[in-house]
Structures are given as structure tokens and as C-alpha cells.
Amino acid sequence: MKIKPISNIILGVGTEIFYAALIIFVAFLICLILALT
Amino acid sequence: MILRPNLDDLRNIGYYLGKIIIGLGLTMSVPIIAGIAFGEFNPSLDFFIAAEITVIFGLILTKLCRREQDLSWAQGMIVVSLSWLVATVLGAIPLYLSGHWKSFLDACFDAMSGFATTGLTLAQDLDHMSYAHNLWRHLIMFIGGQGIVIVALSLFVKGASGAFKMYVGEARDEKILPNVIHTSRFIWLVSIVYLILGALALGITGILNGMKPLNSFYHGACIFMAAFDTGGFTPQSQNMLYYHSLSYEVITIIIMILGALNFKLHYHIWMGNRKEIWKDIETTALFITIMITLVITAIGLDRIGVYPTAVMLFRKGFYQLISGHTGTGFQTIYAAQFVNDWNHLALTGVICAMALGGAVCSTTGAIKMLRIGVIFKALAEDIKRIILPERAIIVQKFHHIKTIFMEDKQVRSALLITLCYLLLYGFGALVGTFFGYPFLNSLFESTSAAANVGLSCGITNISMPAALKITYIFQMWAGRLEFMSVFVLAGFVVAAIKGK
Numbered sequence: 001m002k003i004k005p006i007s008n009i010i011l012g013v014g015t016e017i018f019y020a021a022l023i024i025f026v027a028f029l030i031c032l033i034l035a036l037t
Numbered sequence: 038m039i040l041r042p043n044l045d046d047l048r049n050i051g052y053y054l055g056k057i058i059i060g061l062g063l064t065m066s067v068p069i070i071a072g073i074a075f076g077e078f079n080p081s082l083d084f085f086i087a088a089e090i091t092v093i094f095g096l097i098l099t100k101l102c103r104r105e106q107d108l109s110w111a112q113g114m115i116v117v118s119l120s121w122l123v124a125t126v127l128g129a130i131p132l133y134l135s136g137h138w139k140s141f142l143d144a145c146f147d148a149m150s151g152f153a154t155t156g157l158t159l160a161q162d163l164d165h166m167s168y169a170h171n172l173w174r175h176l177i178m179f180i181g182g183q184g185i186v187i188v189a190l191s192l193f194v195k196g197a198s199g200a201f202k203m204y205v206g207e208a209r210d211e212k213i214l215p216n217v218i219h220t221s222r223f224i225w226l227v228s229i230v231y232l233i234l235g236a237l238a239l240g241i242t243g244i245l246n247g248m249k250p251l252n253s254f255y256h257g258a259c260i261f262m263a264a265f266d267t268g269g270f271t272p273q274s275q276n277m278l279y280y281h282s283l284s285y286e287v288i289t290i291i292i293m294i295l296g297a298l299n300f301k302l303h304y305h306i307w308m309g310n311r312k313e314i315w316k317d318i319e320t321t322a323l324f325i326t327i328m329i330t331l332v333i334t335a336i337g338l339d340r341i342g343v344y345p346t347a348v349m350l351f352r353k354g355f356y357q358l359i360s361g362h363t364g365t366g367f368q369t370i371y372a373a374q375f376v377n378d379w380n381h382l383a384l385t386g387v388i389c390a391m392a393l394g395g396a397v398c399s400t401t402g403a404i405k406m407l408r409i410g411v412i413f414k415a416l417a418e419d420i421k422r423i424i425l426p427e428r429a430i431i432v433q434k435f436h437h438i439k440t441i442f443m444e445d446k447q448v449r450s451a452l453l454i455t456l457c458y459l460l461l462y463g464f465g466a467l468v469g470t471f472f473g474y475p476f477l478n479s480l481f482e483s484t485s486a487a488a489n490v491g492l493s494c495g496i497t498n499i500s501m502p503a504a505l506k507i508t509y510i511f512q513m514w515a516g517r518l519e520f521m522s523v524f525v526l527a528g529f530v531v532a533a534i535k536g537k
Contacts, residue, residue: 012303012307027327027355028355036347
């Protein structure tokens with residue numbers, strides 16, 4: 001179980017956080033649209 | 038003809054069960070050390086007593102049943118289902134000794150809720166609980182999230198064959214690495230990396246919000262464990278309302294989503310295959326179902342105008358929804374507000390989200406995204422079959438780490454587990470209704486327990502009937518183990534009684 005290089009972990013963590021951030025962004029857009037209409 | 042289990046079966050099961058119990062006893066050293074560090078000597082003594090009982094019980098089992106033979110599939114499943122029950126009873130001892138639980142049943146309820154990463158609680162005066170006991174509540178959630186057996190696999194079990202059978206029994210049917218012990222160690226690596234990052238982010242946010250540094254990092258670690266393991270316990274009785282901070286809420290949403298991802302997907306992304314996150318059927322299904330259930334919930338809330346601004350709708354509506362969908366159970370509203378402020382449509386949206394859950398091989402419970410994806414792919418295939426000419430050959434495939442051609446057995450398995458979950462949700466709802474609670478509230482609480490979520494609309498409290506507490510304990514246990522180990526244990530008991 002060797003994960004090399006360490007940059008893969010950093011970029012992997014970044015990708016996963018970006019996915020979560022995308023969900024938050026779209027969810028906020030839905031809330032915004034519903035609140036404005 | 039059913040064969041009665043023989044003494045060798047019992048000894049094999051007892052031996053591995055003993056090892057897992059010893060592992061549990063050793064983890065009690067963490068709150069002992071924390072208690073001493075915080076100057077809490079009485080709470081440390083509670084854990085010392087409980088650890089002694091646990092380790093001695095485990096040692097007796099391993100000595101009496103000494104038999105290093107590989108487990109059969111059935112034995113592996115029985116070890117897992119029994120270990121969760123025994124861990125609940127032993128893990129409840131220090132909780133009960135603290136005096137914060139009215140009865141031992143209540144302490145067992147919280148212990149199962151912790152191990153199964155549910156988050157429903159019957160603790161009293163939570164705000165004055167010792168650091169050691171609060172840490173234990175969150176630690177059992179962390180252990181339960183990884184899997185009680187995973188802890189033992191990482192530490193004690195050397196034979197890979199028996200280990201794999203227990204690993205599968207704990208509702209983790211996907212091996213990340215060829216060796217299951219390496220798989221369990223990878224799961225720990227992911228959890229530890231995110232523990233450091235998450236606790237730091239929450240700790241710093243807490244300090245910026247005015248908390249004392251030591252307290253802030255303690256809360257950060259506890260909240261991280263509850264969020265990443267999609268548990269839902271919090272150190273304060275007001276749950277996430279205590280922090281009253283948008284930044285804290287956003288960080289916990291990110292951690293909850295990360296906890297709902299498949300550990301196998303984590304592995305491939307961390308190995309450099311980052312495009313997987315956009316192609317996998319589970320992440321796609323998770324994204325779509327979150328948005329659909331959010332629209333249902335938000336329309337319901339919008340109709341009654343209880344949260345008039347977008348920020349309020351996001352912080353109150355979306356937060357409860359994502360907390361339910363990922364199976365966490367953090368709340369930024371009081372339990373009574375679900376009943377008093379929310380309408381049926383909004384509640385239905387959250388119930389659907391709770392019933393669906395996160396990815397397989399993650400820390401979440403419920404039906405899970407892979408099964409939902411497979412069922413919808415199968416439905417699409419059947420529709421195509423009707424629309425297209427009879428001679429057309431339809432091949433349905435999906436992407437889960439690799440491209441997989443869909444077979445009938447995958448669809449049947451997904452449908453069977455989904456059916457079991459729906460029956461379990463319905464069973465708890467009927468029991469709740471029997472005790473006089475409104476049906477929708479009962480269904481909400483039942484789904485929350487069986488899907489290991491932890492959101493509560495107020496039914497879960499110390500005054501609820503003991504039979505309902507036992508029902509929820511059963512639901513949390515069966516839901517967390519995804520039924521198969523529970524069915525095998527039931528079959529084992531029947532064989533022991535009626536077998537020849």
C-alpha cells in the first residue's frame with residue numbers, strides 16, 4: 001500500500017474537496033432561485 | 038435437514054470474537070489517558086473498570102476457544118454480528134457509570150447509536166459531561182465508522198482469508214487492495230489524513246469564532262469524527278446550533294460529503310486517477326439525488342415561507358438535508374422545529390434523502406448510491422427494451438472504478454437489499470405509530486435510526502417506551518450491517534435449536 005508521490009494525496013484531497021464545494025455551490029444556487037421566485 | 042452447530046464452530050467464533058473484544062478494551066485506554074490529562078480522575082476510573090471487564094472477557098474467550106483455524110463464511114458473519122452486540126453492551130459500561138444515562142438500556146442505546154454511526158442520543162445533561170466520556174462517545178463513532186472488525190483486522194488478525202470473511206460481514210463488500218488487511222490500513226490512512234485536516238480547520242475556525250484554543254481543537258476533533266464517520270454526536274446538547282457559525286457549517290458539510298464517498302474511490306483518486314470522481318456512478322447518483330431531494334425540501338419550506346432568504350434556506354433546509362443524505366445527523370434546528378415549523382413535503386424530502394444514504398464502502402448507512410444507480414440503469418434498460426425493435430441488442434453498462442457490464446444478479450442483489458431497507462423503515466414506523474406517535478414522525482425517526490442518520494423530530498428521548506428503544510437499537514444494528522450478517526446469525530440460532 002504505497003501511494004507515491006505525496007503530491008497525489010494533496011491533489012486527491014483537493015479534487016474531493018472541489019466535488020464537495022461544487023455540491024454546496026449548486027445547492028446554494030437552488031436555494032437562491034427558490035428564495036427569489 | 039438443518040445441521041446443529043458443533044463445538045468447533047463455537048470455539049472458532051469465540052476465538053475471533055475474543056480478539057475483537059480485546060481490541061475494543063484497548064481502545065478504552067484513549068479516554069483513560071484523556072481523562073488523566075484533563076484532571077478527570079473519576080471518569081478515568083469508569084473507563085479503567087470498563088476496560089478491565091472488556092479485556093478480561095476477551096482474554097477468557099480467546100483462551101477458552103483457542104483454535105487458530107480459518108473462519109468459514111457463516112462463522113465470519115456470525116463473529117461480526119455478535120461483535121457489534123457485545124461491543125454495544127461493553128461500550129455502554131463506562132457511559133452508564135458516568136451517571137448521564139437513566140438506565141443501562143439508555144446507555145446501550147447510545148453505544149449502539151455511536152458504533153452504528155447513527156447519532157441519536159438519550160444522554161442527560163450533555164453540557165456537563167466529562168471530556169473523557171464525551172471523547173468516548175465520539176471515539177466509538179470513529180471506530181464504528183471504520184468498522185469494529187477493521188480495528189481488529191488492522192491490529193490483531195494475521196490470516197487474510199478469515200479476515201476477508203469478517204470484512205465482508207461488516208457490509209464492506211468491496212476490497213480496495215488485494216490484501217484485506219492492507220485495505221483496512223488504507224481506510225485508516227484516509228481517516229487519519231482527514232482527521233488532521235478537518236480538526237485543524239474546525240479548530241482554527243472555532244478560535245476565530247471566540248472559543249479557547251484547547252477547547253476549540255477538542256471540539257474540532259470531536260466534530261470531525263462525528264462528521265467524517267457520518268455519525269452525528271456533538272459535545273453539546275444544542276448540536277450544531279451551539280456553534281452558530283456559517284463557516285463551521287460549511288466545513289462540516291464538506292467533511293460529511295467526504296465521509297459519504299467510497300473508500301475505494303478515495304484510493305483511486307489518491308493514486309492519481311482523479312477523473313474517477315466525475316465518472317463514477319456513485320458520485321453522479323449522489324449529486325443528482327442530493328439536488329432532487331433538496332428541490333423537494335426547499336419547495337416545501339418555500340411554500341410556508343419559514344426561511345425567507347437564500348442564506349436561511351441554505352443553512353436550515355440544505356444543512357438538515359445533506360446531514361440526512363450523508364447519514365450524519367447534525368442539526369442546525371431544534372428537533373421540535375421539524376414538527377412545528379416544517380410541512381409534510383419538506384419532511385418527506387428529508388426522509389427520502391435519509392433513506393438513500395451515501396456510497397457503498399463508506400461510513401454511511403441506508404440503501405446507498407451504487408444500488409440506486411444500478412436500479413435506475415436497469416429501469417432504463419427495460420424501457421429501452423420496450424421502445425426499441427425486438428431484434429435490437431441492448432447492453433447496459435455503468436462506471437464504478439472501471440466499466441462494468443450490468444448483469445441480472447447485480448440488479449437482484451440491489452433490489453433485495455433495497456427491499457430489506459424499506460421493510461426495516463416501515464417496521465420502525467409501525468412500532469412508533471403503535472405507541473401513539475403520528476405516522477410521518479414515526480417514519481422520520483425510524484428511517485433516521487435504520488439508515489444510521491441521527492436526525493430526530495423529537496420522538497427519541499428518555500421517556501419513550503423501552504420497546505421503542507429496543508426497536509431502534511435493532512434497526513441501527515441491522516441497518517449498519519446491511520442484513521446479511523444478521524440473517525446468518527438468526528439462521529445459526531435456529532440451527533442450534535432445531536438442528537440435528
